[in-house]
Amino acid sequence: MSMKILVGCKRVIDYAVKIRVRPDKMGVVTEGVKHSMNPFDEIAVEEAIRMKEAKKASEVIAVRCYSTIQQETLRTALAMGADRAIHVEVPAKDCENLGPAQVSKVLAALARREGASLVLLGKQAIDDDSNATAQMTAAHLDWPQATYASKVSSCDGKLTVTREVDGGLETVEVSLPAVVSADLRLNEPRYATLPNIMKAKKKKLDKLSLGDVGVELRQHLAVVAVSDPPTRQAGVTVDSVDSLIEALRHAGRI
Template identity: 55%
Template sequence: MSNLKILVGCKRVIDYAVKVRVNSAKSAVETANVKHSLNPFDEIAVEEALRLREKLGNNVVKEIIALTCGPPKSQEQLRTALAMGVDRAIHVEVGKNDSETTNTLQPLAVAKLFKAIIEKEQANLIILGKQAIDDDANQTGQMLAGLLNWPQATFASKMEINGDKLTVTREIDGGLETISSKLPAIVTSDLRLNEPRFVTLPNIMKAKKKPLEKFTPEQLKVDVTPRLENISVTDPPVRKGGTKVDSVDDLISKLKSAGALE
């Protein structure tokens, strides 16, 4: 395919190094005054799009677009993608802050928003992170493929493009599986697909001048009303301390008394 337009997803999530806390209302995790960053799997997706262009050339990969759905601050993550080398960005604004977005946006709504933008932009290769590290849903890529009726290759650890043929090596429980399909297609990136590049200060400055377009769900005619309701969010139970035993017989006795060997 000589006219490849790649769209990559860029979700704003709580930074992986932050210790997550449940809010006082027990309705969600605390997002106020918490460091956020680009979802690591999405960062891998951005890197893979850039590597495809470097390998195939500008004559094949015409454009790389970063897309996010979220509050106004999500533009920070789009600027990160732009600084890495993405050509332009699109922001679908949902919610006024991180908490509001978390309570509103669910995978199906995100997939519908992506579908609307893909059809508008006529993108023919979509690369998403296999999951976001905040909800670990691992649903958006698969739902998007279903809505578009496109082939999908999930958990990609290697991908190649030859003409209009896409070949992906994906990680499965039993090892590795290699599949191929024709473009257009949806790919979700796994951890071992690549290692994202370091963003330099000059590129961060250049990213500020790159185009960033904004939409709302209403403009895209997409209903983002939540289909599911969170009843409550609680911390996992505190792990109880272990005890030492003097013999195997004592261990078996304790396991029996705890009901572990029934």
């Protein structure tokens, strides 16, 4: 099996950290805050590694697109079992312009460059919740896509993907090459053991620029303001349906 899997690894503020809005209301505080791999991307990495272990793939390539100084996310993917990594370096001043529209172009360019048969991504990142990168990547490549995957099986150049949808589960079949996004219940990611962490330091990590992959950053969105959600008001206890209706009417809810 010669299938190459390209898997995205985004660095986000750790899910256990309490987010704080910056004083200028133009973003959130990131300095001195713990970061880790996006949980859905971690699931995607695990699935790619399992496919290789099952002899369904020949190579797993972890990819990240961000500033030059942050590589721990890729090292984590390598320690989990990815074969090599590619870090597309972006100038620090341009990182705030990175969104699904830009990252999807980079992923599509790398998929072509590496001859990948499968691009495997998390369904969304927990920092922006865009849920758009996989879909945009498929559009740039003109490949079939299967999103919200809770189960993936491979046979005869095709993938059978069970998707989580509002009404339950949906099963689709896509031909390779394809783009798949991982949902929460696809698997349980493994922990990177100390021996594998040490081995990861010797694995190949290529550094490319945006020019190397032929992508130019263009800003499509502008942040107007970032604010904390409104404080939830205390509830009111009522002793009857009539009192409930009156309370709702008084609050302007009906």
